[in-house]
Amino acid sequence: xxxxxxxxxxxxxxxxxxxxxxxxxxxxxxxxxxxxxxxxxxxxxxxxxxxxxxxxxxxxxxxxxxxxxxxxxxxxxxxxxxxxxxxxxxxxxxxxxxxxxxxxxxxx
Numbered sequence: 001x002x003x004x005x006x007x008x009x010x011x012x013x014x015x016x017x018x019x020x021x022x023x024x025x026x027x028x029x030x031x032x033x034x035x036x037x038x039x040x041x042x043x044x045x046x047x048x049x050x051x052x053x054x055x056x057x058x059x060x061x062x063x064x065x066x067x068x069x070x071x072x073x074x075x076x077x078x079x080x081x082x083x084x085x086x087x088x089x090x091x092x093x094x095x096x097x098x099x100x101x102x103x104x105x106x107x108x
Contacts, residue, residue, distance in 0.1 A: 001073065001083050001084045002084070004069070004070065005073055005077060005083075008073050008077055009077065023075065023078050023079065026074055026075045026078060029071050029074075030068065030072065033064060033071050034068055036064045036067070037064035037065055039056075040061045043055055044056055044061065087104070088104040088106065091103070091104045
């Protein structure tokens with residue numbers, strides 16, 4: 001996550017020179033990217049089930065999922081959230097809640 005954050009910081013400084021992009025904009029951007037990934041999944045499922053219609057690829061799904069992660073980091077960046085810590089804490093809380101042993105370790 002740290003390499004992504006570093007790249008996002010650099011690209012945002014280059015792209016949004018006047019810092020106009022808001023959290024609301026980022027939320028809408030994320031929703032759009034999630035919708036695009038869901039559309040790819042729909043097409044992959046349609047193909048798996050043998051239903052007529054347009055097709056897609058796992059490579060395209062990978063691109064859309066990457067867009068989602070980039071958007072999530074941009075939102076976290078704008079809100080001052082460390083996603084590495086947030087993901088670890090949430091993962092561990094869910095494991096504890098449902099009685100599973102698997103935990104994410106703290107990064108050093």
